[in-house]
Amino acid sequence: MADTDGAQAPEHGHEGETRRDFLQLATGAFAAVGGAAVAWPFIQQMNPAADTLALATVEVDISAVEVGQAIKVKWRGVPVFIRHRTKAEIDAANAAKPGDLIDPEEDSARAKKPEWLILVGVCTHLGCIPLGTSQGETKGEFNGWFCPCHGSHYDTSGRIRKGPAPKNLPVPEYTFISDNVVKIG
Amino acid sequence: MSKFQKPAWLDNGLVRWVDHRLPIFTFMSHELYEYPTPRNLNYWWNFGSLAGIVLVIMIVTGITLAMHYTPHTALAFDSVERIMRDVNYGWLIRYIHMNGASMFFIVVYIHIFRGLYFGSYKAPREILWMLGVVILLLMMATAFMGYVLPWGQMSFWGATVITNLFSAIPWGIGDWIVTLLWGGFAVDNPTLNRFYSLHYLLPFVIVGVVVLHIWALHVHGSNNPIGIDTKGEQDVIPFHPYYTVKDMFGLGVFLIVFALFIFFAPNYMGHPDNYIPANALSTPAHIVPEWYFLPFYAILRAVPDNFIGGWTTEWLGFIIFEAKLAGVLAMFGAIAVLFVLPWLDRSPVRSSRFRPMYKWFFWIFAIDCVVLGYMGALPAEGIYIVIGRIATVYYFAHFLVIIPLLAKFEKTRELPKSISEPVLGGGGGGAAGAAAKPMEKA
């Protein structure tokens, strides 16, 4: 192929060239903006869809949960433990000293109403679901929850006490919309 | 002169380092930038690049749709509606994909007709042309299977009718093929699932054939409106910036048309029945394929049921073929005839600009295709059957009778000596007897 050495044949005067270059620049910029606008929906479509977002919050009627009982509900694809704590359990949670705790946290910071403990039921070690919610399940050495996968023990505030888990069971965002109904998420 | 100007970035150090090890940059520069292209291409030459771009659009929208679609008979329809209602911009991506299929065929049909008009299929571009026909076939298979996926009434019944066609193949082979396609005793979940798999696969096969298609093109370069080979530098211009900018402008015009459909008439080219979930126990009043299949559908239905069965029975005393086989053969024959076109048309003149008789027949053929398309949409009753049959016979007559005869008997017009001659006035007048040879023998 004829190898030109990059010399530009001067087709128009200097002013004409600048005008042409500006036009090409403007067109290019316009096209680039258009390209970005086109790309956006294809990225956004991977974000959660409307039906997924609709299940981002869940309202739970807790009127049937007796003192000392606990239930499991599904929220954003993971289990949430809701325990109606006894006075003994609340006192035990408050009695713990910061030195005893692997991940120090006050019980009052973890429960808006002391008798209702609401936790995301996923072990902070490697993601198994700890036992201790349903009737008959072992609660571990600290009377809270016990994860059978690698032996993490959680106390009556859901805090990690013994075992490989590094952090306390997470507390999800929640609000009491009435005495009987809590909205999670 | 419009010489190619080597862009500055090709001298960049990093570019040269990579290029020395994998000459991708000089390759791209050679094939996309410097590539000598006839200077006289008109806008009918935009449709090839448009087709390539639509292919990319279909693949990108298809892959994003595949993130949300479920290929199970109980869930497919609802998963598409979920895309339309709940997935962010799902309705947009779905409508782009749905209308993109129609646009793909519009663009490709125009591209093909351009080839027919200007003789782009003639030597030395026979393989280029045949690769194109392969792409058309792959597109038809892909579109057919894609239409089944939403699992609407037309999806299901279209699949049933077309897969049943294969049973026309005699001696039990046909039935075996149909069962293999269905994965069962009728179109059902196994069919849907395998169509999904193949619908995802075939576009990438198309990409491969398109690469071969462009490779074949670049060997001898593009044809041009006067159908005369380029003779030298005065006949060509570098692809960049001339045809890159022209293609971009053409793309802009195309996108406007595309956008008008997507945003303001997204269901115009579709069929309302496909918004009814598939029901194996209820056949729609009129089963119609998508518009781009209508001419072939008309040819399929045009052949009388006992066309082959009837006279072979008389002649041989037994039926060789199943009744519907002839229609199936005719339908595939309609495409097969495209394959052999370079050998049917022996006229040494490429472009219709210099073939006044052929030009007339080209337009009559185009009208015939439209008539066939119309007949495909109408029920096979009364006068429509007659028209469909005449149009079908004419379709084959155009290729098998008219074109060979024209090659022999047509008086073609005087050809100019070269491309640049009428434009730049160089090379003397193309008067008495000095007609240039339009193409060299292979």
Next chain:
Amino acid sequence: MNAIRTVLAAGVMALLVSPAQAAGGGAHAPEHHWSHSDLFGTFDQAALRRGAQVYKEVCSACHGLRLVAYRNLMEIGFSEGEVKAIAAEKEVPAEPNDEGEVEMRPAIPADKFVSPFPNENAARAANGGAYPPDLSLIVKARPGGADYIHALLTGYKEEPPAGVTVPDGMNYNEYFAGNMIAMAPPLFEDGVQFADGTKATVEQMSEDVTVFLAWAAEPELEERKRMGIKVILFLLVLTGLLYVVKRRIWADVH
């Protein structure tokens, strides 16, 4: 000559692409102006609300709307409280309890509209063998769209034309294919009490429920048209710029 050819080609394309209507006995639905059909179309919000009421009080007895979620009603002006209340009127199966039994729970906004019948067979059994179709997509699923639905709802005649006998259990409708429809006329004057005081004539209720159903079939319509205008304007400018650039670059070739 070339211009004529181009126009011909375009016209031919248009013909080829327009769907051939398969007539089947029903009269062609007259065109009706809908506010959402315009280029800059939006849904008539008041009509949507009234239409939702017509659907709920009249149609939902037999026809489902299973692709629409209760929360979608918030897009047409219902408040969260109203939507929760509307949803809670219906029951849906809950997750299996600890004994493995599936109890019923009140629907929440995230749930889809509850269909009146559990499946097609039950629907047919309750309607003399005829299946009242789900209405989520009915406007897109019928040639003629909203015009057809509206015509159908107002197309019942007291007396069929001379010489036409109406079989038992069927009703004469001018626009239904074959003219015999199993659905009895669903709309009666003042059948619904509209909250905004609009007189509930058959024509009014039919228009309103048709607009509601058009929304149910195409909830993205307003956003789609808004985006379309922006896209077309953008493309016109960009294509115009590209044309000028093309002409400038090609100036030395022509």
